[in-house]
Amino acid sequence: MKLTTKQLTLCAMLAAMALALSYLENVFPLSLAIPIPGIKLGLANIVTVFALYALGPVQALLILLARCILGAVFAGNMNALLFSLLGGVTAMLVMIILSRLRWLSVYGVSVGGAAAHNCGQVAAAILTLGNTAPLYYLPVLLGVSLFTGALTGLVAACLFRALAHTDLMKG
Amino acid sequence: MPMRRSPKLRPNGWDALVILAVVLLAAACAVTVWGRGGGTGELTAVVSIDGREVERVALGSAAGERVYAGNGYTLTVDFEPGGVTVREADCPTQDCVHTGTITRSGQSIVCLPGRIIIQLTGGPADASAPDVVIG
Amino acid sequence: MRRLTVLLLALAMLAGLTACGMEPADPNTAQESIQVIAMDTVMTFSIYGEKSTHAVYAAEDEVRRLEGLLSRTDPESDVSRLNAAPAGEAVTVSEDTRSLLEMARFYAMMTEGAFDCTLAPVSSAWGFTEESFRVPSRTELDGLLQHVGWEKFQLPEGQNLTASHDEGVEIDLGGIAKGYVTDVIAGILEENHVPRATISLGGNVLVWGDRPDGTPWRVGIQDPARADAADGYAGFLSLTDAFAVTSGSYQRYFEEDGQRYHHIIDPATGCPADSGLTSVTVVEKRERDANSNILGSGTECDALSTALFVMGEEKALEFWRTERESRQMSFDLVLVTEDGRVVVTDGIADVFTPDETSGYAYETVS
Incomplete structure (x- = not known):
């Protein structure tokens, strides 16, 4: 595939934003309320949702990988890589599928993505620990994902509205 | 080119369907995961480090304080009749300490940095079990 | 749908805020729990609150001291x-x-x-x-x-x-010693401003305050017919600040020639009390009256549980009614009878829950 300079710049910017959002999450760690280490709200999914619609699945995936790897490198924590990768990629796959269902709005897509994100993270916790104990928290996390998904959807919808009349999206 | 695909920006009935699906998934998950904990027998704390079970502590009698080390981190754990608490940990996240006391079968305390899990199994799963027995 | 989204968002934010404002640890949930083997019983003290550690060991010291005074095996x-x-x-x-x-x-x-x-x-x-x-x-x-x-x-x-x-008389205070221990421990809990605790001495229980979740302690009464089952109950009592003592023929007994002989001796006959009861539970609320006198006594519950077992259902209930009218002692009873009934006096009827699986017929008397 060919990336135009504009697209490449956009990708880099979005990756940087996603990275910033991941850091923001650490300020309000979800794990205070739900004590599973490594569990995140998934704010960076806003970027994934946006990139998915604005640029396409391949670009969105690239941004996701860049965000996860850079995030883990900066944090110096390779444990976190598995968590963000599994969470992020699962969310991504579910959102790619859901976004093809044209009748779903951005809210439905991001709620599905958030739920998948949490499933992926629980899977990562199970893998890391070699124990199914974290499954105990999945129902709670799925409940939480309804709210985080709605939040992500709202932010993404605002973004699209604001950017619809700019030429940012134009090739 | 405008957006590759312009999404619907307003929530509609189909989105509610997604929400319903997530809720159903959560409920199904809750039933299977939370429901199975029960069983009979004594409430037991299973401690595993790095995926391997290292110890089983019956909580019928107070087993007191024990120390576990995993992956370079140390956890001080209090075992009491009916509950387990991580009192102290030298890990950066302190998630395990924040978890507080776990008391019901199925609950667990997870220390990711140390790769230590303390999980409760057996014991009465329902709230109808008494706190004290006379006789 | 839009309104719903806004509502969901507001809820999500609220949830986030609550999570941030959560207290890391409530001193009232700090718990210390020890087991002490003394007076031929396994005792479990579970004490909550800031001074729980101090209180637990103070309680153990008192138990040891009292055992040293009341033991029948220690010649000193x-x-x-x-x-x-x-x-x-x-x-x-x-x-x-x-x-x-x-x-x-x-x-x-x-x-x-x-x-x-x-x-x-x-x-x-x-x-x-x-x-x-x-x-x-x-x-x-x-x-x-x-x-x-x-x-x-x-x-x-x-x-x-x-x-x-007098000549030939031997004294054994074992019948009220454990009750007295719970009275002494209640004093320690009060002195240390302990918010909640459970003190279990086998047949003698003291529950102090309420459970960490704010509901009363759930006290299970052992089912005499299923004495070996860890989860066989004749019923449950929801109690706060109360003594509860059970005397039952199932607690100690032996069998000879197909006949069962239990340890609760009727002083009138010198034989195991044949009163038609299998267990008697005496409950008293521990509180202070307007003049800050202590009401309720573990010693009293202990003595009465034995005495009422010996008396049998009819006389025990009569005794309960007389005392209630004279207001000298204020206690309530759960009687389990040989013929499969559980009789609860009306003072604790509202805090008593039957065990549906036990097969007993439940009655409330007044």
């Missing part, structure tokens, strides 16, 4: 020295022993001898002291009963720390 104990002394000789005892002897005499009088702390020779003849069980002959029992009776030991007025007894 107050009780052993008193029993070993010649008839009529005044023996100096500690304040605790003396007040226990006074209470023993009081409850013997109150229950017209159904509770008696001088039954030791009879109990020994059945083998309940040394675990060498046998069935004594009628003549032997009649001989031993000559030395049984609360009037056969003396607590001289004016000499507050002495006691003496």
Whole structure:
């Protein structure tokens, strides 16, 4: 595939934003309320949702990988890589599928993505620990994902509205 | 080119369907995961480090304080009749300490940095079990 | 749908805020729990609050001290020295022993001898002291009963720390010692401003405050018919700040020639009480009245549970009604009968929950 300079710049910017959002999450760690280490709200999914619609699945995936790897490198924590990768990629796959269902709005897509994100993270916790104990928290996390998904959807919808009349999206 | 695909920006009935699906998934998950904990027998704390079970502590009698080390981190754990608490940990996240006391079968305390899990199994799963027995 | 989204968002943010504002640890949930083996029982003390550690060990020290005074196996104990002394000789005892002897005499009088702390020779003849069980002959029992009776030991007025007894009299305060321990521990809990605790001495329980979740403690009454089952209950009591003591024929017994002999001896006959009951639970609320006098006593529950078991259902309920009217003692009962009934007095009917799986017929009396 060919990336135009504009697209490449956009990708880099979005990756940087996603990275910033991941850091923001650490300020309000979800794990205070739900004590599973490594569990995140998934704010960076806003970027994934946006990139998915604005640029396409391949670009969105690239941004996701860049965000996860850079995030883990900066944090110096390779444990976190598995968590963000599994969470992020699962969310991504579910959102790619859901976004093809044209009748779903951005809210439905991001709620599905958030739920998948949490499933992926629980899977990562199970893998890391070699124990199914974290499954105990999945129902709670799925409940939480309804709210985080709605939040992500709202932010993404605002973004699209604001950017619809700019030429940012134009090739 | 405008957006590759312009999404619907307003929530509609189909989105509610997604929400319903997530809720159903959560409920199904809750039933299977939370429901199975029960069983009979004594409430037991299973401690595993790095995926391997290292110890089983019956909580019928107070087993007191024990120390576990995993992956370079140390956890001080209090075992009491009916509950387990991580009192102290030298890990950066302190998630395990924040978890507080776990008391019901199925609950667990997870220390990711140390790769230590303390999980409760057996014991009465329902709230109808008494706190004290006379006789 | 838009409104719904806004609502969901607001909720999500609220949830986020609550998570941030969560207290890391509530001092009231700090818990210390120890087990002490003393007085032939496994005791479990679970104490909450900032001073839980101090309170738990203070309680253990008190148990050890009281055991040292009341033991029948330790020759140096107050009780052993008193029993070993010649008839009529005044023996100096500690304040605790003396007040226990006074209470023993009081409850013997109150229950017209159904509770008696001088039954030791009879109990020994059945083998309940040394675990060498046998069935004594009628003549032997009649001989031993000559030395049984609360009037056969003396607590001289004016000499507050002495006691003496008649020829052949042996005193055993085991029937109220554990109840007394719970009274003493209640004092320790009060002194240390303990918010909540459970103190279990087998048949004697003290629950203090409420559960960490704010609901009353759930106290299970062992089902005498399923004495070996860890989860066989005759019912449950939801209690705060209360003593509960159970005396049951299932607690200690032996069998000979197909006949079962249990450890609760009727002072009138010298034989295991054949009263139609299998267990008696006495419950008293522990509180302070307007003049800050302590109401409710573990010692009283302990003495009454034995005495009412000996009396049997009819007399026990009559005793309960009389005391309720005279307002001298304020206690409530759960009686389990041999013919499969559980009788609950109406003062605790609203905090009593039957165990549906037990198969008992439940009755409330007033």
